[in-house]
Amino acid sequence: MGVRVCVVGKGGREHALAVSLAREADVVVCPGNQGMELLGVTCSDTPPEAVEADLFVIGPEEPLVDGLADRLRAGGKRVFGPGADGARLEGSKAWMKELLVEAGVPTARHGSFTREEQAISFLRAMDPPYVVKTDGLAAGKGVLVTEDRSEAEDAVRRYMSGEAFGDAGRTVVIEEGLYGRELSVLAVCDGQRATPLPPARDHKRLLDGDAGPNTGGMGAYSPVPDADDVLVERVMDECVEPTLDALRRTGVDYRGVLYAGLMITADGPKVLEYNVRFGDPEAQAVLPRLGEGLLELLASAADGSLRVEPNVRDVASVTVVCATEGYPTTPRTGDPIEGLDEVVGLPGVEVFSAGVARDPMGRPVTAGGRVLAVTGLGGDLVAARDAAYAAVTRLRWEGMHFRRDIGATF
Secondary structure, eight states, X not given: OOOEEEEEEOSHHHHHHHHHHTTTSEEEEEEOOHHHHHTTOOBOOSOGGGOOOSEEEEOSHHHHHTTHHHHHHHTTOOEESOOHHHHHHHHOHHHHHHHHHHHTOOBOOEEEESSHHHHHHHHHTSOSSEEEEESSOOTTOOEEEESOHHHHHHHHHHHHHTTTTGGGGSSEXXXXXXXXXXXXXXXXXXXXXXXXXXXXXXXOEEEGGGEEEEOSOSEEEESOTTOOHHHHHHHIIIIIHHHHHHHHHTTOOOEEEEEEEXXXXXXXXXXXXXXXXXXXXXXXXXXXXXXXXXXXXXXHHHTTOOOOOOOBOSOEEEEEEEEOTTTTTSXXXXXXXXXXXXXXXXXXXXXXXXXXXXXXXXXXXEOSSEEEEEEEEESXXXXXXXXHHHHHTTOBOTTOBOOSOTTSOO
8 A cells, every 4th residue: 555554552442543544554553452453453562663654643642641742753753643742631631721721712610739628628619510530641530520529529538649540630620510411522633723523422431321430431422413513613613723722822733633522511512621632432433434534634634734624424323332340440351252253244333442362272352441342333323323232232251341322312
């Protein structure tokens, strides 16, 4: 094909990126996982800095916060992913909130604290629901939303002591609870301009009916019927573009995905958080909806000169995450995965490997909390959902868990 792309990361998001980009380029995933290899993806343990490629696409937040994009660019590489300065948007929720206020972006009333007594006092002056977040990275699990103030106060103590999330929680951000429907808008940015990918809605809670603890994400769907083009344009005008402008004023040349996690309230969209990379599992729902052209889209953004719009196919997607027993706190691993060969190749189904390894006989076994993301595609969300769950029911391992209501209500 001539063009070589290195996707950095090892989860389902990176698998989805690899599959989409492989339509137009040779792709290697560093380090990837053994489940991806079973499904035909080339993986390598070579450090990204030592890989020769025409484009590097960095998947997870940790290497972005750690400055991998800066190191690659310093070596003359073309990179899709922000430098460490822009990655602070996700690396520090307190800094992100300050930037939103400076940019005039609508968001929840909030406070940031490094002292427990001040945080508790702020909580006691608020009405429920209470939202408590770690300032630093916590793999999508450092957010508590509760009606119970004593639970919120206990979270503050566990976060700030380091018991729950180590240094990531020693600064906490406390927010007022917002009412509405959540929405994810992922925008491709070239430092000056931004263009949105199709919006998605994810399901963060572990259990049906949005019960149980927060997770890294148990499923997602796209399109979102209540998020039409008018709403997406409003999100871009009121949230994404002012944020990009504010970053530029601080000297940040932001080239990568700016992922706005939003609450659509009665007063309009408000930013709950920003992520600096493709969402997981949103990527597994959004990327299969794109036709050819993703390579040029990401490469032109990396060059600082967006030249194309996303090529969106007229197809709906529903992604169901299959997890292990004990996820998200103490995931059980090492169990044989059955049915994978039955699911791969089903029409209208894509399977993305997140936590899969091979046993000594080469058979797939569970190797993480979120094991597989199964995406169903169809002419509408009902058909896509039917395809996803028809595939999921063919998969089996001891303690396998998945939500049965992903995309059930639109």
